[in-house]
Amino acid sequence: MIQSSAVDKRTPHTRTLSADLVVVGGGLAGTCCAITAARAGSRVILVQDRPVLGGNASSEVRLWVLGATSHMGNNNRWAREGGVIDEILVENLYRNPDSNPLIFDTLLLEKVVTEPNITLLLNTAVYEVEKVPGDPDSIAKVIGFCSQNSTRYELSAPLFCDASGDGIVGFLSGAAFRMGAESKEEFGEKFAPSQEYGELLGHSMYFYSKDVGRPVKFVPPSFALMDITQIPRFRSFNAQDFGCKLWWLEYGGRLDTVHETETIKWELWKVIYGVWNHIKNSGQFPEAQNLTLEWVGTIPGKRESRRFEGDYMLTQLDIVEQRTHDDAVAFGGWSIDLHPADGVFSEKPGCNQWHSKGTYGIPYRCFYSQNITNLFLAGRIISASHVAFGSSRVMATSAHGAQAVGQAAALCAELGLRPRQLAEQGYLGKLQKALLQNGQHIPQRHLQDEDDWVQQATISATSELVLSELREEAEPQPMEFATAQMIPVRAGKVPTIIIHPYATQPTTLEVELRICSRQDSHSPDLTLEKKTVALQPGRNCLHLDFQTTLTEPTYAFLMLANNPDVRLKFSPQRVTGVLSVFNSINPAVSNYGKQEPTEDIGVDAFEFWCPQRRPKGKNLALKLGEGAHRFSAQHVRNGLQRPTHQPNAWVADWADPAPALTLRWPEKRSIRRVELFFDTDYDHPAENVLMIHPEDVSPFCVRKYQLLDDRGKVVYEQTANHQTRNSIRWEEAIHTSSLTIRVEHPSGTSPAAIFEVRCYGE
Template sequence: MKIKEGYVAAGRNRQVIVRQADLIITGGGLSGVCAAITAARQGLKVVLVQDRPVLGGNASSEVRLWVLGATSHMGNNNRWAREGGVIDELLVENLYRNPEGNPIILDMILLDKVASEPNITLLLNTAVYEVEKSNPDTISGLKAFCSQNSTEYRLEAPLFCDASGDGIVGFLGGAAFRMGAESREEFDEPMAPDADYGELLGHSLYFYSKDTGKPIQFIPPSFAADVSKEIPRFRNFKANEHGCQLWWVEHGGRLDTVHDTEQIKWELWRVVYGIWDYIKNSGKFPEADTMTLEWVGMIPGKRESRRFEGEYMLSQRDLIEQRTHPDAVAYGGWSIDLHPADGVFSERQPCNQWHSKGVFQIPYRCLYSRNISNLFFAGRIISVSHVAFGATRVMATSAYVGQAVAIAATLCREKGITPGQLYHRGHMDQLQRELMKSGQHIPELALADDTADLVHEARIAVSSELAFSGFRDTDVSWKSLEISAAQLIPLPAGRVPAFMLAFRAEQDTELKVELRMSSRKGGFTPDITLASKNIALVAGDMRGQLDFDIELQDNQYVFLTFLKNSQVKLPYTEERITGLLSVFNGVNKAVSNHGKQLPPVDSGIDEFEFWCPQRRPGGQNIAIQLSEPVKLFDVDNVRNGIDRPVSGPNAWVADPADGAPKVTLSWPGPQSINRIQLVFDTDTDHPMESVLMTHPERVMPFCVRRYRIEDAAGTVVYQREGNYQTRNTIVFDRPVITDKLTVYVEHPSENIPASLFAIRCYGGAR
């Protein structure tokens, strides 16, 4: 290309491109990405505007923070709580491709997923700088500029979503917002911080190091801090964290975390290079002699800036009391995690994390502006108080509300209404139903009235169903009761069966065993003791039977709890079954779990014990046997509308002895089937941190890897090998016409029987 232009006295105009869409999403963090992918798959034309060169926001290689949400490093009582839908798909994909936690690979996966959606127009390196309005409460378009191609974009749509983190669209559009903490009185929040603690969370920078195998000198920049004099917690630095986990190197809570970001970044650079100077040159870390800095963050990871006002503001009591909302569309489960505003320069603990007893609902009314009629919010800027923000701000939760926004936008577009009208005109049941069909688990709701699902009209037969009578008591490993342990067991209403197991005692001793349950239906905090027994053990091996003489009123999980006794060992098995899990009253300091939560008086926080699983390759089940088999793994679970364990396993599980497990659906007459959806077990108890932390496997051990589907004539209409994803959606080029479908599945391994949470069949296009 050759261009030659003469002098233009009036100057030149930049190139302008107009893009029109159904939904324009500003912000390419995980909330914007999940919103864009979900909306595109629903048929909306989407423009995703991202002011950075990569997607992922704080999860990207530019910041390198791991993705977490309700699972909270497996350090709370939120069992089987990993978020569903698109964020689950992304985390499972990242685990399969990237168990080492390489942030560059995560960048690639996010770009790949977005680029694979033909309905998404992605604009990278493009910053929104102006909002246009057709009237005071309606946005008509955005102006954005891409520095890389020197192009201005005019973006027009009937609906907009601000997932930008700082809320640039909401701010320029005039939507009501807040920065800083509310008073204790406004929402009756005992945790509201005072001025001394501070009202904003700051930014953080990470760094990576690597060992070169030869001595490396480090000469610090002139602006590096003397951390031994300036940083109260400088003794906590370690040399061997090649992927730095110093999240508490935080600053900016006393500043404007939007407009002072560059100033905050420079101060964090000062601290980070000071840390490395201290590690390399103080003489206290000889192991760092051959290490070098491999990477330092160029932009800070932001925690808090603006929060925008919706029609409802979630607050402390919503979280702690686990309040239900008629318009619930998502959930959270991270602790209320507040930090002192002085960050790394503070004498205080770097954070205060206080957990609720379980997950909490997030209502739809928090996800759209109360002022701007066509503006959604996603990510950390949703309508919550500063205290509640401490729990809703984390990335998996932010992504989850992004998916909710996308389904709401789809319904708004179909009905020609605004986000607020979707609520006020009574469309919440439809929104919740469509969300659950897209993989969104909403606590206390089930996809039970999906009339489009042909499976509800089918007769279902199976080759076998697990009747759980216990685990094998051979090939066990013996583990000491150094900490209290429990086996989570789903039981039907009625009399609790007796439990049998072996014990090994180092000397004559007494073991206390309790049968516990949660005070909340579907909860996993064992705060009610149903019965207790003391068992006299003699030195050596013996078997015992535990009969508690208890009647349960409902189907629910119980905790067969063995209290700490270092003289006793229990048998553990490598057998794993969907919906069964062992938990421990241990410690997980990463989430301020010290075995028991002891909050300050009058803080409005519950006192309770933590009972959490162990990470694989640990986490074996206690080898118990039952006097009566548990028959809660039947095939009706595949159409009960709940795709994870809650009050029961909610899965069909085949008998381990079944050599060819299968589920057969039959109808009185031929059906026209365009789409089949299968939901497998990818262990929603596993948090799948995206970077820094590595994982021992690429595929969750419960997941069915190989299956096939046959029609009434025995013709294979679909087959899959090497599956690792939770949701498999099979779309046929031409409808399958049949009165019978059979799904054949293989056991994942000799220790894990095949399971299936859901089978759904549709004749429609979506």
């Protein structure tokens, strides 16, 4: 029995913990930051004020994770974010292709609790910051309280990361921040919103419905919005949409999105229950008779509140022009996506999205506080203008940047430095190298790793694909959109391209050869040649001989204008780094075939050429006169782990019965670690909720492989791979003068491919 005499007052039970890094906020940004730092050797405390991890991606909010891929609705090819967030999304695809948000919760929790260097504190809200005595610009500790175990935590570290969304640590510590939109003049941002449009994006809440197989009545709560016509778009409600497809159920942009969150939440509840009452009881939706509410959000998904000032502020021009930054450590690619402040009550469209022609780099200087010397910033609070925030705020972009923070924090801890000092003292190259080693893609930057023994190896392969044909399927398909095939070509004359269109009557086919004006962009905005070809009824054989000579390797786009009298044959064969794209539309991301600003808002006009989701999205059936020689074994050491301006992968020939890549050295090496990067289709967004995916493993991904030493002995074997990165370590070194990687084709229609191989002796 516990008995305590009456006292004047008591203080909560208190625990004091210390680490190398304290991360406040357990959304995707904080989670990926903590995992990255922990794997790099830092002791990390991860503090989350909710019972689960994931923030807006958790089962409490249920927003899908998206970033530069933008639902495959833009021109950013192979743009899914790499590193830890890729590992998480690919693992979720494997375990959870039906996109159950509860399963995603468990995956995030597992990723964190299996890291021995992370101490996880759930349900713990930070409410106080203490400074270093005599140093008002440095944080000594943060103090939080867990309501579930009635415990107060004092958490100290030399470094802190605020990934809390509202920036509680930055706010309490006195870090410079902004809230609301900048003027057009401050950064020359022509897209800066007017007061009428509003300066803040609001919160959203969602609901899920369920068919129970019998009629279900609904009696609305008294606080439900009964006059649904107050919502200008009330006619767009239907019984089929649920979850974050209702992202536009948004409110709060005219309020204080930090301190009036509870007010905003109640208004959103009114809207949700009013909408459901309208669906169930208006008589306009007989198909909703058997539907019941299965789930309604209890906390709102926040978009915008505080943004903190770093040594650099990302702006609209950085995104639109894809400016190069020497200190880039991450990338973005979501549209500049601003919403009217009145949200669901606005007469304006729910969002205003403007895309750039490609991905953009995000500088390291955006990820730490300008005035608090030991505070990193991660997630939506990084140093960005309101306009640039419209792009950088989304979760996959936030997580990708947070990985850079985790790696930087580990490096700072190792060197005894503060965030700014890491840049000032010349360690950015070391940071970028570590990020690239771990799968973090940085635009325009190759991994240069002098410790990698593959750089000194002689590389050979049993075969290298020369793409001379994409075999056609039996039946031609009607043209739904203008169609293009992306073909990786080397410098020199473009090879002759042979296609077989079918015509229902005499007609003509408009053909163009295009490339991209910016390297590593995939917006085909430069037309090199045009042809108009006469077609006869039935099958036609076209030999397209272009005279263009290219000065460097790139993707050539064979464009076929849409013609309702023409049918095309597609191919069941899928190859790493080879895609068909279509001038299709995707209203969900404001893609209507072409981006055409009607006023000068500082964005480009260009066409959208996007792939289709599997099982669609097959390549155009064709033949290449000289074949595409772009799948060399040498690519595995070029420092790139995804297609950019070329496939950057070794791809074996389809006919090779036992594909193998061999590394040879003149003397024996003592190998302790091998890094392999496979193709898990960086073009697929792998959304974590709502989207049902056609497969749980990418069709390009090598599932089975073996590593063999110079005696032919199998030193490692994998039979069920589904991940991008495979890191193989041996307790005792492998002594060998060669290493052979024997792979199995993923299927009869996708040849085996490897992006990168690295070997180390550590």
